[in-house]
Amino acid sequence: MSDTLYIDRLRKTYGTLRALDDVTFSVAPGEIFGFVGSNGAGKSTTMRIILGVLAADSGQVRLGEKPIDFDRRRRIGYMPEERGLYPKMKVGDQLTYLARLHGMSRADAEASARTWTDRLEVGTRYDDNVADLSLGNQQRVQLAAALVHDPAVLVLDEPFSGLDPVAVDVMSDVLKDKAAQGVPILFSSHQLELVERLCDRVGIISRGAMTALGSVDELRTRDGNVLEVAGPDPSYGWADALPGVLAAEYTPEVTRLRVSPDVDDQAVLTAALAHGPVHRFAAAPPTLTELFRELV
Numbered sequence: 606m607s608d609t610l611y612i613d614r615l616r617k618t619y620g621t622l623r624a625l626d627d628v629t630f631s632v633a634p635g636e637i638f639g640f641v642g643s644n645g646a647g648k649s650t651t652m653r654i655i656l657g658v659l660a661a662d663s664g665q666v667r668l669g670e671k672p673i674d675f676d677r678r679r680r681i682g683y684m685p686e687e688r689g690l691y692p693k694m695k696v697g698d699q700l701t702y703l704a705r706l707h708g709m710s711r712a713d714a715e716a717s718a719r720t721w722t723d724r725l726e727v728g729t730r731y732d733d734n735v736a737d738l739s740l741g742n743q744q745r746v747q748l749a750a751a752l753v754h755d756p757a758v759l760v761l762d763e764p765f766s767g768l769d770p771v772a773v774d775v776m777s778d779v780l781k782d783k784a785a786q787g788v789p790i791l792f793s794s795h796q797l798e799l800v801e802r803l804c805d806r807v808g809i810i811s812r813g814a815m816t817a818l819g820s821v822d823e824l825r826t827r828d829g830n831v832l833e834v835a836g837p838d839p840s841y842g843w844a845d846a847l848p849g850v851l852a853a854e855y856t857p858e859v860t861r862l863r864v865s866p867d868v869d870d871q872a873v874l875t876a877a878l879a880h881g882p883v884h885r886f887a888a889a890p891p892t893l894t895e896l897f898r899e900l901v
């Protein structure tokens with residue numbers, strides 16, 4: 606079992622630009638945390654500070670109760686945004702070398718390099734130079750490089766970008782397996798449907814500040830639940846005065862209702878039926894993509 610990764614009030618400025626402003630969140634053992642935000646929002650800066658590639662102006666990164674130090678950082682598997690493989694080195698040699706840097710014996714390092722290249726479906730390229738692989742396959746090797754030393758924490762900067770759908774599935778399964786083993790996983794992505802599907806919790810960062818933090822369900826219902834009702838005549842504003850209805854938007858096809866969590870949905874349905882037949886009645890919380898557009 607790993608420790609929780611704590612990111613505590615990180616601040617970072619580049620000249621006059623405040624890249625991070627009190628960024629705080631944590632990733633628990635076994636949790637998959639999706640870090641999302643527009644280009645330039647501060648995701649890579651946060652991850653670089655976690656890895657110690659960059660120093661924060663203030664704030665702290667902790668693994669468990671203790672501030673992260675060199676030894677603790679060695680337990681992290683990191684996939685940097687600027688991919689860092691040696692193009693003229695063979696895939697297998699490179700992964701073995703990286704595992705040995707993290708303290709594995711030669712035999713264990715080689716076995717692990719084999720395991721991960723097979724698992725990420727690049728085992729047949731084990732003896733090829735990295736530069737001879739397609740970009741997607743290089744990315745699979747990059748993920749193998751983050752995993753080869755059996756890390757206790759994973760920090761992955763856009764691990765899914767540029768991957769075909771099969772590779773996305775392979776990568777997703779790997780992350781789920783690592784989470785099931787108790788590894789805390791932090792990854793950034795612009796693929797919000799994937800984040801919605803894969804993550805236990807999500808943090809949305811905008812211009813260096815966290816604007817939302819929580820489970821996907823919490824975020825989707827944070828402004829109340831949404832009910833969509835198709836059918837009843839919209840012209841009467843039939844839902845305006847119902848208890849628990851916070852806002853109503855009427856179109857000829859559908860009425861969208863923002864409702865409080867304790868609304869009596871059967872009373873809403875009865876009111877709808879009093880104004881005409883109801884063809885559809887369903888909860889319709891915003892998708893993560895809609896929420897993201899609203900927040901950033």
Ligand SMILES: Nc1ncnc2c1ncn2[C@@H]1O[C@H](COP(=O)(O)OP(=O)(O)OP(=O)(O)O)[C@@H](O)[C@H]1O
Binds near residue numbers: 642651
């Ligand atoms: N070395 C640097 N010097 C000056 N400014 C920098 C430097 N690195 C990053 N920045 C700026 O800091 C801000 C945050 O950048 P960062 O790379 O962390 O964003 P990001 O969320 O990872 O973006 P993306 O999704 O495009 O990768 C941006 O405005 C960026 O231009």
